[in-house]
Amino acid sequence: MGDDRTDGSPRGLSPVARLILQRLGLSALLLVAVSLLIFIGIEALPGDFASTYLGQGATPRAVANIRAELGLDEPVWSRYLDWLGGALTGDFGASWASGQEVSGQIASRLGNSLFLAAIAALISVPLAIGLGMIAVRYRDRLVDRLINVVSLAAISLPEFFVGYLLILFFSVKFGIAAFPATVYPGMGVIERLEMVALPVATLVLVVIAHMMRMTRAAILSIMSSQYMETAELKGIGALRAIIHHAAPNAVAPIVNVVALNLAYLVVGVVVVEVVFVYPGMGQYMVDAVTVRDMPVVQACGIIFAAVYILLNMVADIISIVANPRLRHPR
Amino acid sequence: MRLRTIPPSAWIGMAGIALAFVAAIFAPWLAPYGEREVIGQVWEPMSRAHPLGTDNLGRDLLSRLIFGAQTTLFVALAASVLSFAIGIFLSFFAAVTRGLVDQGLSRLNDLMMAIPTLIFALVVLAALPQKLWILILVMAVLDSTRVFRLGRAVAMDLSVMDFVEAARLRGEGTVWIIFREILPNALSPLLAEFGLRFAFAVLFLSTLSFLGLGIQPPDADWGGMVKDNSDGIIFGIPAALIPGATIAALAICVNIVVDWLLRRTSSLKGGRDG
16 A cells, blocks of 8 residues: 555645545445345345245245235346435335334434444543553553453453343442433433443443453554664653654554444444343344344345444544655655 | 463363363253253242252253353354364465455455444344254354455465475475465464454354344253343343353453463564563
């Protein structure tokens, strides 16, 4: 990537702008490919909704009827194009199971899920980066080892275990937190925050160890690089070396770590929502998978994938912009 | 390798893994009751007859935990072995052949990794019939993308080494180069990765079962047991936490051993911080 150092490119774009445009194009392409995979790929798999839906004893006639009713008898390409066209305008069709519009359900649930993930991110990101820095500062001392052992244990805990543990202690034993985490439209922000306290705590606990370990590794690899050694040999103070040499280079890896974990949060909400009976996208999707309600599953799948791809893209763009070597090409 | 150089933490990890496998292999002899045998009231507390109490249908929790080890470990192990076989073979094949094959496989891999694993699994499992081998296959294929990425990186590093070049000039075939030149040299990072993948498979299977999409009842498996007993939590009954803690303990044990393996290989390389 970084080998593109020709000044004044033919189109008059700076290398940074060109890289960002490339990255945007790549993400758009990726999203189309993912939609193909989620729609056509699934169609290619064996197993048919109509016969699963009606069970073993279904007559071929009944199967044919339900296929016609759901539009499954049309060729897959035309259905894909219909679906994609609808998806782009925010119309994901109707649920097979309930007949309701998928978009309406998603509109309210997506907000709930993002709210949960956003609060968890606001708490976990500063905490994880701070702890990571502490671990580096006291490297190989007791604090670092302690953080290492605890975080190793924490990354092995399944979300549902952490969730039920918190419920058992904080809502059943002490009665200081709400369960289940019911939210409804028109609820006040304070009330809403009270409701999501435990789900947010679960997400934070699950994601923080990962983020912290990665932050630690990223900073350590910079601290052991040659320019830091040069700075040290040159005799400038440790603090100045960190501010002028390490920090500008550390932005990109740390942003990457954060984005990776934010993307993880978006997925982590699926399990946490089921544990806490929280009305978000994750629960909607899991329920739909159980009854094989394909329009809902595909809609949720593409939205989760889109958020994930978007976050990764933003991370890449920030690290392109933050990279001193790209900003000041020689 | 001298046994004395193994740190105590790694011993604990290995003991934990061994315990789980012993429980799984000798389950019919170790379990005090049958897997589906109803032997008491619903959610009885811990007692001498039932060391861990009973579950939501009055079955002995300890017995189900032991039988659950069988299912959970078998499926997780099968999925990780299969994902390794797929990932390693394709990645080494891509690294050795280069060119269009490498491009095609790598881009396909990027595409699959662009979708979060759990979401992908949910979409695929919604369309496929619920069978055990399908579950294993889906887990293996999704996880093989991670193995592919690591395997390709390792193999790319190795395939430009002189000894591979020499083998190629000698006129050895692709398969020979993969198995005789690259694989032996890639073994130690891959072993650590295998541990990680296994721990991930245990967690992933448990998550799927917890969501009701993995192992189907009445077969016991740890994630499914958490789901079965989760209704008891609001009454203060901790039955769901016991299988949850077991999953966590196994994952921690595997991670400790992997951590030690990784440290060992990185200090063997003689890094600056070694």
